[in-house]
Every structure is written in C-alpha cells, then in structure tokens.
Amino acid sequence: MTMPKGPQAFPRDEYLRRLAAVKTEMERREVTSLVITSPAEITYLSGYTAKSAYIPQGLIISLKDEEPTFLTRRMDAPAAVHQTFMDRSRVIGYPEALIADPDKDGFDALIDFLRDNGPGGGKVALENKNLSTKLIERFKARIPETEFADFSDQVNWIRLIKSDLEIAMMREAAAITDAGMLRAKEVIRPGVREADAAAEIIATLVRGVNGKVGTDLRRVFLCATPRSGTAHIIWTEDVFRQGSQINVEMGGVRHGYVSALMRTFSIGKPSDRLRRVHDAEVAGLEAALSAVKPGATCGDVATAFYTTLKKHGVEKESRCGYAIGIDWTEPTASLREDDHTVLQPNMTFHLMLGNWIDEDFGYVISETFRVTESGAETFSKLPREIFEI
Amino acid sequence: MTMPKGPQAFPRDEYLRRLAAVKTEMERREVTSLVITSPAEITYLSGYTAKSAYIPQGLIISLKDEEPTFLTRRMDAPAAVHQTFMDRSRVIGYPEALIADPDKDGFDALIDFLRDNGPGGGKVALENKNLSTKLIERFKARIPETEFADFSDQVNWIRLIKSDLEIAMMREAAAITDAGMLRAKEVIRPGVREADAAAEIIATLVRGVNGKVGTDLRRVFLCATPRSGTAHIIWTEDVFRQGSQINVEMGGVRHGYVSALMRTFSIGKPSDRLRRVHDAEVAGLEAALSAVKPGATCGDVATAFYTTLKKHGVEKESRCGYAIGIDWTEPTASLREDDHTVLQPNMTFHLMLGNWIDEDFGYVISETFRVTESGAETFSKLPREIFEI
Known part of the structure; x- marks a missing residue:
C-alpha cells in the first residue's frame, strides 16, 4: 500500500x-x-x-x-x-x-x-x-x-521577498496570533499560575481561528514580574500578582509561516515608568512604519525608530527587527542602522521593539509587517496598547 | 535594581x-x-x-x-x-x-x-x-x-548516568506525560480535528499534575490514518474518523528533563493486523525490560527485543531506543544490537518500539525506564494496551 x-x-x-x-x-x-x-x-x-x-x-x-x-x-x-x-x-x-x-x-x-x-x-x-x-x-x-x-x-x-501566497499564509498566521494574545488577556489574572495561562494561550494557537488550525507551534514567552527584564523565559511555576507586569511574545503558524507579536500586560494601573516607555516605543514604532517603503533601506527604518525613541528620552540597545517568514528570525536582513538592504514589496519583518532596559525591567511591543508598493501593512489587528488587566 | x-x-x-x-x-x-x-x-x-x-x-x-x-x-x-x-x-x-x-x-x-x-x-x-x-x-x-x-x-x-535527583525529576515528568496521554484518550473522537485534540493534550502537558507544572513543552506527535506510517508529523487539519488509528508520542517536562511515551489509539476495534503487531511488540517490550540489569549491554537489551519480536513474526528496522534525559534523544548509548555500552544503575532510556512497517501502516509503543540495581523501573503508570476509543 x-x-x-x-x-x-x-x-x-x-x-x-x-x-x-x-x-x-x-x-x-x-x-x-x-x-x-x-x-x-x-x-x-x-x-x-x-x-x-x-x-x-x-x-x-x-x-x-x-x-x-x-x-x-x-x-x-x-x-x-x-x-x-x-x-x-x-x-x-x-x-x-x-x-x-x-x-x-x-x-x-x-x-x-x-x-x-x-x-x-x-x-x-x-x-x-x-x-x-x-x-x-x-x-x-x-x-x-x-x-x-x-x-x-x-x-x-x-526567500526574503515573499510571494502573495506566502503573504496570505502569514496573514492567516497573524489572525491566530491575535487570538492567542486576546486569550492571554482573558486568562492573565492575579493568583493564576503562569503555566496555566500558557496552557490556555498555547491551546488557542493550536486550535487556530476562522476554521484554520495552527499547523505548528512556536515558543510562547511570558516574562512576568520579577522577570520582566528577561527576554526568553517561556513561563514559570510562579503566579501572577496584583501589580505584575507581563511581557508576552508569541506567533501563530500556518504551513510553516509564523507571524510574531509582542504586547505588554499590566495587572492594575501601569507605573509611570512603564507608561513613559510605552509612549516612547509606540511613537518609535509609528515612525519606523512610516519610514517603510520600497527603495528605503533597513537602516532608514531603524534610524526612524531610534531617533524617535531617543527624542522621547528612551534608548534601546538591541536591533529593532529582522526578516521573518518560515524562520521566526531569518538570517538575512536586519532592522539595524548599519543594514543597507533595500526594501522591496513583500519583504516581511518582525519590527521587534522589546527593550530590556534594566536587569529587572523590560517592555515589549512589536508588529509583523510586509513592505507594500507604497508603505507597510501590519498583519495584526490588535491595538498598540498596554493590555491592562 | x-x-x-x-x-x-x-x-x-x-x-x-x-x-x-x-x-x-x-x-x-x-x-x-x-x-x-x-x-x-x-x-x-x-x-x-x-x-x-x-x-x-x-x-x-x-x-x-x-x-x-x-x-x-x-x-x-x-x-x-x-x-x-x-x-x-x-x-x-x-x-x-x-x-x-x-x-x-x-x-x-x-x-x-x-x-x-x-x-x-x-x-x-x-x-x-x-x-x-x-x-x-x-x-x-x-x-x-x-x-x-x-x-x-x-x-x-x-550525563548518561543520572543522579537520584535527576531521576526524581524524570518521574515527575512521566506523571505529566501520563496525564497528557489520558487526555488524548478523552479527546480523540470521530469528527474531532487533530489540531483540537492536540490543543487539549498540549494544554495538559503545560498545566502539569500534582501541583507540578510542565516547565517546558516538547513535540507532540499525532500520526493518524492515513498517516500511521509516518513518525514525525505533529498533527494536521484533518479529522479523526471511525476506524482511524492514531500513533501518539509525547513527553512531559520538568526543569529540562523529559519522559517520553508512545501509545497507539484505535477508534473502533483494532484490525487483526494491528492486534498481531501489538501482541508481538508488547512481548518484545517485556523481553527487553527483562534483559535490563547492571552489567548487561545495550546490545543485550536490543537482542532480547528483536529476537522476541521476530519469534512473533514481526520485524522492526529502526533501533529500539536511546538514552534520554535533558535531550529527548541523547547522542550516546543506543539500544542497538551492536552497541556494547554496559548498563549501570540510573542510566535512563526511551525504549522506543515505534515500528513504521509499511508506507501507510505503523504502530507505536514505548516506555521510558531507568536501570535499577537489579533490573528496570519504568516511569509511566499506563497500561501497555492499544487505547481503544
């Protein structure tokens, strides 16, 4: 047979x-x-x-x-x-x-x-x-x-430049990511174990949305107080607490393709410091996306981000993004000021603005986007907010 | 700070x-x-x-x-x-x-x-x-x-020889694996999408049991008809059907350590062929475990398995196991007839009897065990049965 x-x-x-x-x-x-x-x-x-x-x-x-x-x-x-x-x-x-x-x-x-x-x-x-x-x-x-x-x-x-079919796959993946992030908003509560929240989020990423299942699973990161200064701890045996901040990163998958997303959660009112960093980062994010167009370089996008961030009194040490597709991190174009790769339509990037500022304080926000004929299309439909619980 | x-x-x-x-x-x-x-x-x-x-x-x-x-x-x-x-x-x-x-x-x-x-x-x-x-x-x-x-x-x-503390961790991981496998038994039903079953199983592996969460997640494989001849497909968009066979492999994790387990599921009465292979493999599994003791070699265990299997009219091409611990597959001792590694107490193996016999027919069963002072201790508490739905 x-x-x-x-x-x-x-x-x-x-x-x-x-x-x-x-x-x-x-x-x-x-x-x-x-x-x-x-x-x-x-x-x-x-x-x-x-x-x-x-x-x-x-x-x-x-x-x-x-x-x-x-x-x-x-x-x-x-x-x-x-x-x-x-x-x-x-x-x-x-x-x-x-x-x-x-x-x-x-x-x-x-x-x-x-x-x-x-x-x-x-x-x-x-x-x-x-x-x-x-x-x-x-x-x-x-x-x-x-x-x-x-x-x-x-x-x-x-493979840095995707076909329309690949882009369609990444949009489907992004819809799954959004569902996972919204599930996080429902299950992150004081007293809940990080692992139990992770279980619900991950199950959502596997079930998928709109009749399209998650065809694979990548890492989900829940870096919660006192670990908001860490970038790659998945979850722990600890519980969330009133006042906890939780930095969340995840990406749904469709037939190999991932769309990544980061959002910061706060149980209770965000601190003034967190609010200030958030405002600066969102301004930087918008400046970066405004700089995206065919003919501009990765460096142009990075410069727009870092300049705006600095104007708001915040600095970020790590690069602000990388090519994404089948690999979460494609080993080619980087959103670094010294990367001269010229943007072309249907290149896709994870504009990754995670900022681990102090050993015990970090903040995350990101968008996965494609270069269009005239600018940038972000795949997520979620607001660029601190998700307040 | x-x-x-x-x-x-x-x-x-x-x-x-x-x-x-x-x-x-x-x-x-x-x-x-x-x-x-x-x-x-x-x-x-x-x-x-x-x-x-x-x-x-x-x-x-x-x-x-x-x-x-x-x-x-x-x-x-x-x-x-x-x-x-x-x-x-x-x-x-x-x-x-x-x-x-x-x-x-x-x-x-x-x-x-x-x-x-x-x-x-x-x-x-x-x-x-x-x-x-x-x-x-x-x-x-x-x-x-x-x-x-x-x-x-x-x-x-x-690290081939584990400490008692590592063994305790692998026992905790095995309890999580068992919970995941039992969840599979609850959610595998005709008409259910493979991804939805996977979501439930994975959530169980993350939540953990006995107050001990799954601290990480490894691959879960659900190779269902017509894919029972495959070994490493995780799940698909397909649904289970009356008469489907599902080969399941998973492993809970505690602080880096995994305990792997495979069981075969059948929706409806197993075919005669599946039953015959199962009986032969269980006989082989028991013969292999009986051969485990300090001083015996990996080859002795493999020979006990392959000889018994053959006596029952079944053959298996792939090796029958490997060292397991932090890696699912540790790159050292192998349960192969030509592996002369001498067994010592607290070595741990995945006795992996997955047998992909034809392109469209395979069968799986396994046990993760440690070498004791006198024999083998298997970590799972689940019966060595075809799980009939």
Whole structure:
C-alpha cells in the first residue's frame, strides 16, 4: 500500500518558481548540484514540515532535474511522500541502520546518491554554515575531483521577498496570533499560575481561528514580574500578582509561516515608568512604519525608530527587527542602522521593539509587517496598547 | 535594581558534582579551559533553560574556578542570573551590537573573555561537533600558541548516568506525560480535528499534575490514518474518523528533563493486523525490560527485543531506543544490537518500539525506564494496551 499525497499548502507552480530562483543563482555560481540542509529552506523548497531535522537529511537540487530529491531516514520517507509537492520517486529513505552507527550516517547515503547520479560537471554546493568541518571534509573526500562551493544563506536571501501566497499564509498566521494574545488577556489574572495561562494561550494557537488550525507551534514567552527584564523565559511555576507586569511574545503558524507579536500586560494601573516607555516605543514604532517603503533601506527604518525613541528620552540597545517568514528570525536582513538592504514589496519583518532596559525591567511591543508598493501593512489587528488587566 | 535568583531546580552541590566529573575528564585530557555550546549541556551544568540558543552563547569551564562562566547576549543575561546556580558575577552579557553584525558575533566576545582570563596553560577544548569549521578556525586564530582539543560528546557521556535527583525529576515528568496521554484518550473522537485534540493534550502537558507544572513543552506527535506510517508529523487539519488509528508520542517536562511515551489509539476495534503487531511488540517490550540489569549491554537489551519480536513474526528496522534525559534523544548509548555500552544503575532510556512497517501502516509503543540495581523501573503508570476509543 502506498501513502497518499496530503493536501498541499501551495500549488506546484509556487515551488517551481522558488526553485527557478535558486537555479538561477546556481548557474551564476557554476553550481550544478546543491545540497540544502536547513529545515526552513527544505520547507520552502519542498513543502516538508515533519520534525525529522535532528537526523541527517538533505534536499538535493540538480540543474538537470525539474524537481529536487529529498533524502531522509526510512521512517520519515512516508511523511515526505505525503507532504512534499514532488513525485514519490523523488523521496529516498536511507536505511535505519545508519542511525547511531558509530562509523557512518545518513549523509553517507546522501553522498552516495550525489555521486551515483553525477554531480553534473559543475561545482557541488553545500551550505557550509550549517555543516561541521568533518562533514564538509567527508563530502570532499568521497566526491573527489569535484570543486565545491559555499551556498550559505543564498536561499535565505531569495526567500526574503515573499510571494502573495506566502503573504496570505502569514496573514492567516497573524489572525491566530491575535487570538492567542486576546486569550492571554482573558486568562492573565492575579493568583493564576503562569503555566496555566500558557496552557490556555498555547491551546488557542493550536486550535487556530476562522476554521484554520495552527499547523505548528512556536515558543510562547511570558516574562512576568520579577522577570520582566528577561527576554526568553517561556513561563514559570510562579503566579501572577496584583501589580505584575507581563511581557508576552508569541506567533501563530500556518504551513510553516509564523507571524510574531509582542504586547505588554499590566495587572492594575501601569507605573509611570512603564507608561513613559510605552509612549516612547509606540511613537518609535509609528515612525519606523512610516519610514517603510520600497527603495528605503533597513537602516532608514531603524534610524526612524531610534531617533524617535531617543527624542522621547528612551534608548534601546538591541536591533529593532529582522526578516521573518518560515524562520521566526531569518538570517538575512536586519532592522539595524548599519543594514543597507533595500526594501522591496513583500519583504516581511518582525519590527521587534522589546527593550530590556534594566536587569529587572523590560517592555515589549512589536508588529509583523510586509513592505507594500507604497508603505507597510501590519498583519495584526490588535491595538498598540498596554493590555491592562 | 538587580534580578533576584529564582527557585533552583537542583541544589548547588548537584551542579558541583556534575562539574567535578567534567573537570576530571578535562584533567585526563590536559584541558584547562572548556567551552560548552550545546543547550542541553548548558542546562545540565548551570540550570539555564531560557531559549536563547539561536544566538552564540557558551559556558566556559576553567580548572582554576569552582563555578563556570556563562556568556550570552546582553538581553539574556538577566534570565541567566535568575536561573543559574552561579554567582551573578559569573554571567556576562555581551553587547547587542554583536547580533547580526556582518563582521563579528558573540563568539568573539567569548574568545576575548577566554583570552583575557588566560586559557590556563593547558589545552582549550571545544565541542567541535557543534561548531562550524569557520568558528573553530576563528578560535584557533584568535588564541594562538594554544593547543586545542575536541571535547565532543564527553559531557553527554557523563550525563548518561543520572543522579537520584535527576531521576526524581524524570518521574515527575512521566506523571505529566501520563496525564497528557489520558487526555488524548478523552479527546480523540470521530469528527474531532487533530489540531483540537492536540490543543487539549498540549494544554495538559503545560498545566502539569500534582501541583507540578510542565516547565517546558516538547513535540507532540499525532500520526493518524492515513498517516500511521509516518513518525514525525505533529498533527494536521484533518479529522479523526471511525476506524482511524492514531500513533501518539509525547513527553512531559520538568526543569529540562523529559519522559517520553508512545501509545497507539484505535477508534473502533483494532484490525487483526494491528492486534498481531501489538501482541508481538508488547512481548518484545517485556523481553527487553527483562534483559535490563547492571552489567548487561545495550546490545543485550536490543537482542532480547528483536529476537522476541521476530519469534512473533514481526520485524522492526529502526533501533529500539536511546538514552534520554535533558535531550529527548541523547547522542550516546543506543539500544542497538551492536552497541556494547554496559548498563549501570540510573542510566535512563526511551525504549522506543515505534515500528513504521509499511508506507501507510505503523504502530507505536514505548516506555521510558531507568536501570535499577537489579533490573528496570519504568516511569509511566499506563497500561501497555492499544487505547481503544
């Protein structure tokens, strides 16, 4: 019996368009075979979202083939047949005996495949950034007389500009995020355990909204007093108290794509200090969004934010955002004053204004937005307020 | 204002004991400074569990200091002060400007620290396995005239044997897992969306049981018909149906430690084929557990399982388990016939008998157990049954 193809998140044409952009870059670099190992890029180029990235696997793109070939362990091959857009013959499961073998692993199967199918006469490209020294050496030793190229981040730069279909997915994800944030507003109460609030919020992110479920779950952060100065504590065994401040960050997911959002909650009246920082940050946020337009740079947006913030007497040390999509943090364009990336329509960013000012005091607000033909579209419908409980 | 220390999951002595074992291994290898970069090992040796591992960070262990030093980005330093057992002076936040700087990153701050504090005259050890070629070269270039050693997996082998305190944590985690699995039994019904069931199960894993919350969340897998032949699909937008089979895998978490469990669910009477596989697998599971005792090897346990399974007319291609603790899959001992690791009291394993037999048919059952003085203790209290709905 064979595994049926599952419903596809994107049409075949969408994947072929993405692959065409990658192949153009391969040609420019005289690369005939490319091995993709980053899970987000594998999702981007094939539709695969199952959670097998803790073992060796790779998507091989060859200039001579329309579809890529995915190599993963035998037990994960049926999920790949089910989820990817490719023909079933393009999914190859390597033997389970390669898992935890002290002498070889799944990459040996991948190297065998590459060698047996012919690298194509040009260079073989790897994403060196994701691979260990030893593994890169193994590729070179086992495919001799072939030149190797480093393709690190090339696919990441290509996926910086989203298609309209990807944008639609991020809007759906944002609706889920909004529902999660509104659920937080309902369940954050004095005496409630942080974990119990997290449970309700997370369940909302998984159930989804408008008949569209959350297809995956990313981290939810509830950094509550006395931990409002922390950025990446998920939740604790502690309870919320009258006077607690809670910095919340979350993102719903649709078919790999996340839309992130941060809001600050206050149980009781916000302190004057919190109010002052909030006003400054909202002014900065609006200034940043006003600076967004095709042709402006990431640096322009960052400068608008930092200048306005400073004018209001507040400073922020960390960058004010980054590209977002399949990865929460895409490793390409950054909203930093020294980032000269030129904005183009359908680039998407998390304008992340979390500001951890003192060891015991921080504040968060953010928007996920896309660059439009003339400005910025934010995906969340929630007000830019301190959510007062 | 300063960040207070949070409640500590383990007493200081427990961390010093773990560090002493690491330092003994360092001495044996003439290493005076060790840089730990794996998130699970950082948790093991410091208590840090915040989710900042997507940026450069490292725990530096020096033979001349009782406590290690943790370097992370500035915004994550307060969480490290709060969570770790070390003195606050042992947490160093590097400047946010190093995030997304094209020319340098947080590892440069770490290298500076290492150099300025003196590597100690002996070798500097890295976990090469986790690091890119370029990064290792950067360490070597920036700390010249120093010999480097590879410490990959050494801490992982040390943490293979758990302390009684770690075992207690895994028992607490297992109670949460059981609650999640029982919740699955309540919510898996014909017509229910997989995502809605997942939401309820996950909420249970976060809320925890017996007054002890789930302190983190790992993946939950619901591989339902027609996807019972897949291993790592989390859930889909599909609904369960009369006659559906659902392979469930989950693990509750307490302060970093996970206890994993798999059970197979059937909506309606299980098929004869499913029943036959289940009987064979349970027989194999019991044979494997009977083979567990100090002095036996991982291979002995695996052989007991595979021999019994075969006797019942079933085969399984993948290994039948692995060490478990802070990582769901610890990269050390494996329940494979060719693994000669000798079992010792308080080693913990996930006896993982998931068996993806055909592209469209799989079956799962598992137990997380510890090696006792004379046999095996399984942590779950749930029956080894097909959970019939």
